[in-house]
Structure formats: structure tokens, C-alpha cells
Amino acid sequence: MAVSDHVDFNTFMEGVKRRNAYQPEFVQAVQEVAEDIFDFIQDKEEYHAQQILRRIAEPDRVVSFRVCWEDDKGNIRVQRGWRVQNNNAIGPYKGGIRFHPSVTESVLKFLAFEQTFKNALTGLPMGGGKGGSNFNPKGKSVREIMRFCQSFMTELYRHIGADIDVPAGDIGVGGREIGYMFGQYKRITNEFTGVLTGKGLEWGGSLIRTEATGYGAVYFLENMLATRGDGVAGKTAVISGSGNVATHAAEKIVQLGGKVLTLSDSGGFIHDPDGITQDKIDWVKTHKTHRRGRIEDYCAEFKGATFHAGQTPWGVKCELALPCATQNELLGDDARTLVANGCIAVSEGANMPTDLEGVHVFKAAKLLYAPGKASNAGGVAVSGLEMSQNSARRSWKEDELQQMLKDIMSGIHARCLEYGQQGGGYCDYVRGANIGGFKKVADAMLAFGVV
Ligand code: NDP
Numbered sequence: 001m002a003v004s005d006h007v008d009f010n011t012f013m014e015g016v017k018r019r020n021a022y023q024p025e026f027v028q029a030v031q032e033v034a035e036d037i038f039d040f041i042q043d044k045e046e047y048h049a050q051q052i053l054r055r056i057a058e059p060d061r062v063v064s065f066r067v068c069w070e071d072d073k074g075n076i077r078v079q080r081g082w083r084v085q086n087n088n089a090i091g092p093y094k095g096g097i098r099f100h101p102s103v104t105e106s107v108l109k110f111l112a113f114e115q116t117f118k119n120a121l122t123g124l125p126m127g128g129g130k131g132g133s134n135f136n137p138k139g140k141s142v143r144e145i146m147r148f149c150q151s152f153m154t155e156l157y158r159h160i161g162a163d164i165d166v167p168a169g170d171i172g173v174g175g176r177e178i179g180y181m182f183g184q185y186k187r188i189t190n191e192f193t194g195v196l197t198g199k200g201l202e203w204g205g206s207l208i209r210t211e212a213t214g215y216g217a218v219y220f221l222e223n224m225l226a227t228r229g230d231g232v233a234g235k236t237a238v239i240s241g242s243g244n245v246a247t248h249a250a251e252k253i254v255q256l257g258g259k260v261l262t263l264s265d266s267g268g269f270i271h272d273p274d275g276i277t278q279d280k281i282d283w284v285k286t287h288k289t290h291r292r293g294r295i296e297d298y299c300a301e302f303k304g305a306t307f308h309a310g311q312t313p314w315g316v317k318c319e320l321a322l323p324c325a326t327q328n329e330l331l332g333d334d335a336r337t338l339v340a341n342g343c344i345a346v347s348e349g350a351n352m353p354t355d356l357e358g359v360h361v362f363k364a365a366k367l368l369y370a371p372g373k374a375s376n377a378g379g380v381a382v383s384g385l386e387m388s389q390n391s392a393r394r395s396w397k398e399d400e401l402q403q404m405l406k407d408i409m410s411g412i413h414a415r416c417l418e419y420g421q422q423g424g425g426y427c428d429y430v431r432g433a434n435i436g437g438f439k440k441v442a443d444a445m446l447a448f449g450v451v
Contacts, residue, residue: 006048009038016057023106025327028356029113030057032371036434040419050450052442056116059086059109060093065155067133069148072141081152083131083159083167086112089444092163093129094119094197094380094387096170099148099177101136107327108132111170114351115380117437118373121412124384129165131156137172138292149180157185162193162390168383169198171326174244174289175210179203194390197383206386207398208405209379214248214349216378216409217322217370218256221347223413224368227427230344233257238318240264241325242288242295245349245376249322250281262313264325265295269313272298272305317341324349332357339365348372359430366426374412374433381408412436 007015016030034053041047067079082105085093095115098108108130116128135148160167169178178198185195192204199205208215218232225231237253239246242263250260260276262269263284272280280302287293296307314321314334321343323330327350335358338346345368348354352372354362362369382405389395396404412433419439420432 009034012038012053015054020106020109023104023109025104025106025352026109026113029110029352032352032356032359032430033113033117033434033438036431037438040435040438046446047442050446052445055445056087056438056441057113059084059112060088061085062105062109063159064105067135067148067151067155069144069151071144079133079135079148081131081133081155082108083156083165084108084112084129085159085165086128086130087116087441088127088165089441089448090120091125091127092161093165094126094168094383095128095130096132096168097173097177097181098130098132098170099135099137099172100132101134102326103132103134110327111351114373116441117434118377119380119384120437120440121374121415121433122377122381122384122408123411124381124408126380126384129167130170131167132170132173135172137177142176145177146180149177150184153181153184154188156181157188160185160195162195162387166194166383166387167196168380169244171243174198175200175205194387197386199386204386204390206382206389206395206401208401209382209386210244211248211251212382212405213245213376213379214250214324215252216381216405217245217249217324217347217349217375218252219378219406219409220370220375220413221320221322221345221368222256223410224345224347224370224429227417227425228368231256232320235259235319236261236317237320237322238262238313238316239322239324239349240269240313240329240353241323241350242284243325244289245379246322246324247281247285247288249324249349250276251278253320253322254278254281258320261318262316263295263298264313266325267294267296268307268309268311270295270298270305270307271313271316272302274304314338315341319344321346322349323353325353326350327352328355330354330358332361334358335361339367344368346370347375349376351376363428363430368427368429370416370429371433373437374416374429377412378405378409381405
């Protein structure tokens with residue numbers, strides 16, 4: 001007879017902390033999910049007996065490796081690389097690669113854990129993974145970035161494959177880096193397969209992949225607002241970040257008739273009371289992505305805007321907030337300020353941008369608050385569609401893909417409502433996303449037995 005494991009929440013979390021000492025981001029991500037799952041599985045004996053939560057919170061494997069490369073001056077540089085394969089119960093591991101000096105095993109484990117639930121929510125057959133390196137692409141020449149990407153893939157290639165693990169981009173990894181990594185994979189294996197997503201359109205990429213995360217976060221926001229008979233049109237929005245997700249979220253807000261007031265980067269934020277229009281967003285895209293410039297230069301280009309060094313934009317009065325930069329960029333006090341200033345909805349473009357205290361503030365205020373694992377799933381969803389197109393060796397049209405993205409975001413929203421409705425018209429989207437994602441993965445794990 002199976003021995004059941006009815007540990008309480010605190011005992012469970014003590015174990016997670018003990019086993020993952022010095023990995024605060026991973027512990028935070030597990031806690032946020034476990035808070036909801038404990039309640040949900042209380043009376044579901046099989047999940048306890050099979051220790052499903054404990055097993056999901058332990059990655060299938062963590063591959064860690066050395067990445068050596070030579071800089072333009074002939075110096076040998078040594079970086080760390082990782083691929084965290086968290087769970088493949090419902091499909092091949094899938095999740096981005098991040099190049100940023102803040103990358104650690106803890107950060108990648110949290111991202112791979114979150115990705116598992118997010119991918120399940122899309123309804124597509126994708127497991128959860130994440131990878132990256134503490135390599136800092138800032139200030140590097142194009143040749144240095146190419147050499148680094150090639151060296152990174154020279155080890156990574158043995159752990160991935162179109163039916164095994166399919167990485168994509170993330171912070172510091174865009175189309176150019178995907179191209180260098182795909183080129184090296186193809187060269188080593190002599191195979192042209194859909195082993196990476198976010199590829200160029202000429203070599204297996206999908207239309208709207210670039211826009212999908214930011215657009216998807218705004219489609220999710222529209223879905224939330226619609227539950228109150230409302231919409232984005234005529235509302236003010238505060239957005240953090242100025243990379244892929246932030247600029248495309250801004251673009252979609254503007255297309256739907258909203259007014260974007262801020263963007264930011266690691267140096268601070270710009271506030272443009274006249275609104276960041278499409279031509280200004282185009283300038284930011286070119287300046288940040290192609291020229292690798294700083295967001296503060298916006299103020300010299302567009303009069304009336306102000307730069308706030310070292311600050312996040314959450315103090316600017318708004319109705320909508322979209323954190324689209326990085327983890328833990330919106331803290332408890334920021335959440336209280338947003339609520340006090342009349343913010344009605346928050347849709348996370350980044351992964352875990354709100355810390356646990358902030359999440360609790362949003363929940364207590366009964367805001368329309370979407371966690372990243374639900375609202376930023378549009379990117380991985382279109383990556384999943386890129387995999388399908390690669391397998392079928394065909395390409396879908398832009399309007400078909402736009403419709404699929406909208407449908408997938410509505411589907412995720414519906415799944416959140418199914419598990420997150422609290423009565424009185426309030427939906428706890430965090431709970432809905434956690435339980436909706438967990439149930440699908442957990443039921444697949446039950447089917448496989450103890451593996
Ligand atoms: P980019 O590299 O394109 O942009 C990242 C942006 O965030 C830049 O403006 C960067 O500023 C800023 N940023 C990074 N680190 C910090 C920091 N520590 N403090 C303040 N600002 C910071 O990345 P993406 O737009 O692709 O990713 C943004 C977020 O969205 C991440 O959390 C990512 O995991 C998540 N995400 C991305 C997806 C995608 O499809 N790209 C899919 C799902 C989630 P600076 O230029 O100064 O570094």
C-alpha cells in the first residue's frame with residue numbers, strides 16, 4: 001500500500017529551502033505555486049501518495065558546463081552555462097536561453113519551474129526547461145557574441161533535439177544569437193531540424209514569434225478587462241523594460257487605443273506624459289536592439305519626456321501596469337503605490353516580476369492581476385506553433401497565426417477562470433494559473449507511474 005505524504009505547507013517549504021540552500025529565486029517560485037496547490041490537493045490522496053508536488057519541484061536534470069571563448073584582444077574568457085530540464089511529462093522540454101550577468105542556477109531553476117506550468121496552460125504539448133549563461137552581451141562586438149554562441153552550443157547540442165529539448169531566446173538572446181546557435185548546431189550534427197525556436201523567417205522561423213509575448217500579454221489584459229465590461233481603449237499604461245516584450249506590449253496597447261507613459265532599462269525609466277506613440281516605439285526598438293543604446297537617450301530625441309535614473313516606473317499614476325523587464329522588479333511598496341494611485345489591472349510580461357509581498361498586495365486589493373506564467377505565455381505558444389510548422393515543413397500565414405495567438409490567450413484566460421473564480425466576480429488569476437498548469441502536468445505524471 002502506498003504511504004501517503006500529508007506534510008503541511010510549512011514542512012514542505014522547509015524541505016524545499018533545505019534542499020535548495022542559496023537558491024532564493026527558485027524557493028520563491030516554488031512557494032508561490034505551492035501556496036495554491038496545497039489547498040487544491042488537500043483532499044486528493046493520489047497526488048499525495050505519489051508525491052507529485054515534491055517531484056515537480058525537483059528538476060529532471062540540471063546540466064552545468066564551462067563555456068570558453070576568445071575575446072577580440074585574444075584573451076581567453078571562461079563563463080558558466082546551464083540547461084535546466086525541469087519536466088517533460090507533457091512534451092519535449094521547452095524554454096528560453098538567457099545571457100545576463102545575473103544568471104545563476106537558482107534563476108534558471110525558477111524559470112524552468114515556472115515554464116512547466118506556463119507551457120501546460122497553453123494547451124500545447126510542451127514540457128518545461130530553461131538555460132543560459134552569466135555571459136554579459138553588453139559592450140561585446142558582434143564577432144565576440146558569435147564566438148560565445150558557438151562555444152555555448154558546442155556543449156549544449158548533446159543535450160537538446162527537436163523531440164528532446166527545444167530552446168528559444170530570452171533576455172540577451174534575440175534572433176541574431178539564435179542564428180549563431182542554430183548555425184553551430186547544424187554544423188555539428190549535420191541536421192536541419194526545429195531544434196530552436198525564434199529562428200529567422202528564411203530558415204524555419206514563424207511569423208509573429210517576435211511580437212507574440214508582448215502582444216499576448218495585452219490580449220490577456222483585454223480578456224481580464226472584458227470580465228468587467230471594460231477594455232484597453234482610453235486607458236493609461238505604465239510599462240517597464242524596453243526590450244522585446246516591453247516594446248511589443250507598448251505597440252499593442254497603442255494599437256488598441258491606450259496611452260503608454262513609461263519604458264525603462266537597467267539605468268532607470270523615462271516618463272513621456274504625451275504618450276509613447278508608434279513612431280517613438282520604433283525609435284526605441286532600433287535604439288535598444290540595433291544600436292544597443294540606453295533608454296535615457298529617449299529624452300534628447302523626444303522633448304517633454306523625463307528620465308529618472310535608478311528608479312522603476314511604478315510611482316507614475318496609471319490604470320494599467322505591465323512589468324516587462326525582469327524578475328523581482330515590482331516590490332510590495334510598488335504594488336501598494338499602484339493600488340493607491342488607482343491602477344485596476346496588472347499583466348506581467350516578464351517572468352516573476354512581482355515579489356511575493358507584491359503578489360499578496362494585488363490579491364488583497366482584488367485587482368485584475370495576471371501572473372507571467374499566464375499572461376506572457378504567448379511567446380512560448382507561438383514557439384510551439386513554430387515547432388508544428390517545422391515538423392510539417394510548412395508555414396502558416398500571419399493572420400492565421402494572429403488568430404491562433406488570440407485563441408490561445410483566451411484559452412489560458414478561460415483555464416484561469418475555471419480554477420481561480422472566488423465568488424463576487426473576483427478571479428484569483430495566480431491560483432487559476434497555478435492549478436490549471438499543475439493539474440495537466442500532475443495527471444500525466446500519475447499516468448507514468450514512479451519514474
Ligand atoms: P530583452 O533582453 O529584449 O529586454 C530586457 C529588458 O529588461 C531590457 O530593457 C533590459 O534593460 C531590462 N532589464 C534586464 N535586467 C534588468 C534589471 N536587472 N533591472 C532593470 N531592467 C532590466 O528581454 P525580453 O524582453 O525578451 O525579456 C523580458 C522579460 O520577459 C524576462 O523576464 C523574460 O524572461 C520574459 N519573457 C520573455 C519572452 C520572450 O519571448 N522574449 C517570453 C516570456 C517571458 P537593459 O537593456 O539595461 O539590460
